[in-house]
Amino acid sequence: xxxxxxxxxxxxxxxxxxxxxxxxxxxxxxxxxxxxxxxxxxxxxxxxxxxxxxxxxxxxxxxxxxxxxxxxxxxxxxxxxxxxxxxxxxxxxxxxxxxxxxxxxxxxxxxxxxxxxxxxxxxxxxxxxxxxxxxxxxxxxxxx
Amino acid sequence: xxxxxxxxxxxxxxxxxxxxxxxxxxxxxxxxxxxxxxxxxxxxxxxxxxxxxxxxxxxxxxxxxxxxxxxxxxxxxxxxxxxxxxxxxxxxxxxxxxxxxxxxxxxxxxxxxxxxxxxxxxxxxxxxxxxxxxxxxxxxxxxxxxxxxxxxxxxxxxxxxxxxxxxxxxxxxxxxxxxxxxxxxxxxxxxxxxxxxxxxxxxxxxxxxxxxxxxxxxxxxxxxxxxxxxxxxxxxxxxxxxxxxxxxxx
Numbered sequence: 030x031x032x033x034x035x036x037x038x039x040x041x042x043x044x045x046x047x048x049x050x051x052x053x054x055x056x057x058x059x060x061x062x063x064x065x066x067x068x069x070x071x072x073x074x075x076x077x078x079x080x081x082x083x084x085x086x087x088x089x090x091x092x093x094x095x096x097x098x099x100x101x102x103x104x105x106x107x108x109x110x111x112x113x114x115x116x117x118x119x120x121x122x123x124x125x126x127x128x129x130x131x132x133x134x135x136x137x138x139x140x141x142x143x144x145x146x147x148x149x150x151x152x153x154x155x156x157x158x159x160x161x162x163x164x165x166x167x168x169x170x171x172x173x
Numbered sequence: 174x175x176x177x178x179x180x181x182x183x184x185x186x187x188x189x190x191x192x193x194x195x196x197x198x199x200x201x202x203x204x205x206x207x208x209x210x211x212x213x214x215x216x217x218x219x220x221x222x223x224x225x226x227x228x229x230x231x232x233x234x235x236x237x238x239x240x241x242x243x244x245x246x247x248x249x250x251x252x253x254x255x256x257x258x259x260x261x262x263x264x265x266x267x268x269x270x271x272x273x274x275x276x277x278x279x280x281x282x283x284x285x286x287x288x289x290x291x292x293x294x295x296x297x298x299x300x301x302x303x304x305x306x307x308x309x310x311x312x313x314x315x316x317x318x319x320x321x322x323x324x325x326x327x328x329x330x331x332x333x334x335x336x337x338x339x340x341x342x343x344x345x346x347x348x349x350x351x352x353x354x355x356x357x358x359x360x361x362x363x364x365x366x367x368x369x370x371x372x373x374x375x376x377x378x379x380x381x382x383x384x385x386x387x388x389x390x391x392x393x394x395x396x397x398x399x400x401x402x403x404x405x406x407x408x409x410x411x412x413x414x415x416x417x418x419x420x421x422x423x
Contacts, residue, residue, distance in 0.1 A: 095277035115317035118310035166274035
């Protein structure tokens, strides 16, 4: 439901899979093997890595009093990546290469982890000031 | 966002029924055309259209101040509408990014429409694909934040104008393909045969999703007046022919 609200960015089959998983979670059921296999089928090795990020609670939803939100994902290498909440964007190199340049992936593992943590309701939450959120968004542009 | 542009274009043509304004902002729209193809005039008309709907203000971003106010189809430059259009002139890519990153710090009513004219001026050569994607994504994110701020029924639309390469120049299609990820709706302005003194264009709107494409003639008179007429063959759309011709130029 909360997945990619607004701008349709994911293929219908992925949206469907995620909302099925969300429905299962709401009913208190564990994620079925069938869903896991589907994830693996659509996203390949990224699926396992993304689930690993979710397990380690590496996804943080950062929000400010203004209501603006952004996700941060602590990657396995210890680096932190920024994912926008409203559309597909992640600051990691894999997103730049496989998604933007080559176009052979739908998502990087960080974005997938964000969607999965939304579905599973396992995001860490952090409140910051409006100014701090600006700095966080600007960080991306300084090392450019 | 195609709806606002559709209303702008329809309001100029007798055939176009006066459509009810919809609160639905629709997907972000990219307005594409060569130099002098009337992109700014259309953006400005969209700003006036939205400013008159009893909605929030319009935020109009452009690198250079407008030299003159484009003459709208209604030629109705009501002061009350103009007052609701807030112009900002980020002088560099960094300043534009700063403005978008800090948009949530601004006080006052959330804009109902975010416009950026001349995106090409900010897509400088030292901007890599990922930075260009970040700029596009931040535009979408800023409009999404304004929508959220405005509350239900007060969505914020997004229209960005980008100057396309001159014809014959086989510039790489990479930036455009990248931008299309973030702007599902597109409107192409293509030059057509121009009469003496006047300038005629074909506006082709592809709203994205399942919506049908629509076309108009846009004519600029020597004095800058813009007139719009609906493309006559809209009903009997021969998709294959037109489709192939526009793809060839994209």
